[in-house]
Amino acid sequence: MNALDQLLADTAHVHDLDPSARSKSREALKSAIDQHGPGPRSDRPLYRRKSVRRRLRIGGLVAAAAVAAITLPVLSVSGLAPSEPASAAAVLRQAGKAAGSQPGGWPDAAYWHVVSTYTRDGRRYQRDIWIAHHGESVLYDRGLPGNPGVITLGSTGATFDAAQAPISWDQLYALPTSPRQLADTLRRTYGAGADNTQWFAIAADLLRETPASPALRQALYELAATSPGVRVTGNVTDSAGRAGTAVELNGETLVIDTQTGQLLDDTEGSGFSATYLSQGPTNTAPPPRTR
Amino acid sequence: MGDDERCDDDLLARARLEPALLSVLYERHAEAVYRYLARRAGTQVAEDLLSDVFVAALDARMRVVPHSSGSALPWLYGISRNVLRAHFRRLDRAQPRSYDLAMDWDQVDDRLDAVAQRRRLKAVLSTLSRADRELLLLVAWEGLSPAEAASSLGITKVTARSRLHRARQRAQLALAEASPVTAPTTTLRSIPVPIQENPT
Numbered sequence: 001m002n003a004l005d006q007l008l009a010d011t012a013h014v015h016d017l018d019p020s021a022r023s024k025s026r027e028a029l030k031s032a033i034d035q036h037g038p039g040p041r042s043d044r045p046l047y048r049r050k051s052v053r054r055r056l057r058i059g060g061l062v063a064a065a066a067v068a069a070i071t072l073p074v075l076s077v078s079g080l081a082p083s084e085p086a087s088a089a090a091v092l093r094q095a096g097k098a099a100g101s102q103p104g105g106w107p108d109a110a111y112w113h114v115v116s117t118y119t120r121d122g123r124r125y126q127r128d129i130w131i132a133h134h135g136e137s138v139l140y141d142r143g144l145p146g147n148p149g150v151i152t153l154g155s156t157g158a159t160f161d162a163a164q165a166p167i168s169w170d171q172l173y174a175l176p177t178s179p180r181q182l183a184d185t186l187r188r189t190y191g192a193g194a195d196n197t198q199w200f201a202i203a204a205d206l207l208r209e210t211p212a213s214p215a216l217r218q219a220l221y222e223l224a225a226t227s228p229g230v231r232v233t234g235n236v237t238d239s240a241g242r243a244g245t246a247v248e249l250n251g252e253t254l255v256i257d258t259q260t261g262q263l264l265d266d267t268e269g270s271g272f273s274a275t276y277l278s279q280g281p282t283n284t285a286p287p288p289r290t291r
Numbered sequence: 292m293g294d295d296e297r298c299d300d301d302l303l304a305r306a307r308l309e310p311a312l313l314s315v316l317y318e319r320h321a322e323a324v325y326r327y328l329a330r331r332a333g334t335q336v337a338e339d340l341l342s343d344v345f346v347a348a349l350d351a352r353m354r355v356v357p358h359s360s361g362s363a364l365p366w367l368y369g370i371s372r373n374v375l376r377a378h379f380r381r382l383d384r385a386q387p388r389s390y391d392l393a394m395d396w397d398q399v400d401d402r403l404d405a406v407a408q409r410r411r412l413k414a415v416l417s418t419l420s421r422a423d424r425e426l427l428l429l430v431a432w433e434g435l436s437p438a439e440a441a442s443s444l445g446i447t448k449v450t451a452r453s454r455l456h457r458a459r460q461r462a463q464l465a466l467a468e469a470s471p472v473t474a475p476t477t478t479l480r481s482i483p484v485p486i487q488e489n490p491t
Contacts, residue, residue, distance in 0.1 A: 002463070003463070003466055003467075003470070004415065004459065004462050004463045004466050005431070007408070007411055007412060007415065007466065008427075008428075008431035008432065009431070010408060011399075011403055011408060011412050011432075012330065012431070012432045013402075014326050014329040014330055014334065014337075014402065015329075015334060016322070017321060017322050017325040017326075017337075017338075017341075018334075018338065021325075021338040021341070022321055022325075022341075024338075024342075025317075025321065025338070025341040025342035025345070026314070026317060026318075026321070026342075028342035028346070029313065029314060029317055029342050029345045029346060029349075030314065032342075032345075032346040032349055033310050033311055033313060033314065033349060036310050036349055101373065101376075102351075102354075103351065103366075103369045103370060103373060103445070104354055104445065105445040260350070278307070278353040278354075279353070279354070280353045280354035280355070281354065
């Protein structure tokens with residue numbers, strides 16, 4: 001063993017974990033688990049509405065959904081008056097920092113799995129979508145007319161909405177993660193315009209239901225923070241019982257967990273609203289079948 | 292099959308809907324996570340932060356893709372790194388100390404008996420960037436493969452291999468310069484520069 005390896009081996013030693021410290025930590029974990037409760041439940045009846053404006057581009061096929069009258073989800077809003085624009089920017093930057101410090105980055109995952117709920121006709125539906133890096137995406141949405149069960153969408157890997165153009169998973173990972181360079185690239189290559197008002201909506205498009213890396217998420221929040229006129233509309237508890245801060249521009253409201261940078265819910269001016277219960281990478285998707 | 296017998300990635304997949312399975316991961320990996328923390332910040336801090344790591348893992352379990360080796364440790368070490376960084380950041384505001392958001396040098400000094408060893412380790416580690424240091428130590432201290440270390444750091448295997456190679460070269464050079472002379476007549480110039488090693 002050479003001198004470096006010897007030095008590293010010699011300096012690796014630490015004493016065993018003290019048994020009472022081990023028990024104490026075990027108990028702390030147990031009580032956190034108890035408070036956590038179960039994960040998303042697929043038996044809960046929840047709806048998802050698809051807006052006309054926003055579609056998931058999957059190999060050219062638009063994910064089909066009936067557009068019907070929408071009821072807004074119930075958000076209990078604490079009695080905050082809409083605040084000064086400066087603090088909306090601060091909220092977004094804080095969310096960006098939090099998002100940027102999450103572990104992860106999933107350039108190679110096979111699917112991005114999103115579990116969400118949406119409302120239609122006063123009922124909530126749950127939607128599971130496995131957004132494919134390559135090949136077919138998979139959708140399970142009980143709110144689809146005829147309730148077709150698990151269906152596949154497209155054939156060539158999903159694309160997301162970047163400003164005025166579609167962007168693939170790999171292209172998403174090729175985006176610069178410094179805010180200024182990101183803005184330049186979105187303008188040069190993806191049709192973003194000259195003014196700053198658009199960043200809020202563009203960021204929302206790339207923060208919801210995409211495998212954007214923590215660094216990209218931070219940059220997107222930073223860009224959103226430069227949009228003039230964004231307001232904090234309150235601290236809210238969403239339909240899944242999670243606490244977040246609501247920020248709004250031009251009728252689009254994002255509910256953000258500023259501790260983690262997660263986008264919890266969003267509501268568009270048209271009334272479309274979604275609650276994101278979980279998003280994450282996975283290497284498998286369920287096979288298509290009828291239920 | 293009992294939960295105790297399932298491999299890590301099976302547990303992690305199930306843990307999405309059954310968070311109680313994090314306890315099984317705890318029993319399996321508490322010691323390793325504790326050692327990771329203790330090597331960098333001392334035993335007291337390691338004991339204090341141990342449950343924080345697993346509670347953070349509870350929150351992050353929806354987004355994990357375990358390494359293809361099946362072990363949850365690369366992921367857990369990544370979480371540990373973040374927990375440690377947050378801990379040092381909080382302390383940093385209270386009083387400036389000799390650590391750098393990733394390692395408490397005073398604690399490292401404390402656990403090494405030989406003064407010479409402390410000096411040499413510090414010489415070796417301070418010649419590397421924080422990321423390269425972490426890469427080197429995940430392999431040397433925690434025993435991860437370069438591929439697992441890459442996964443823990445969120446970099447590709449190819450990047451990890453070449454950075455590890457360069458880090459080891461720099462480390463060996465620094466070690467040679469910091470090593471004590473073995474005889475009164477030996478001068479620095481006569482200490483051989485280490486030859487290139489195969490990448491590990």
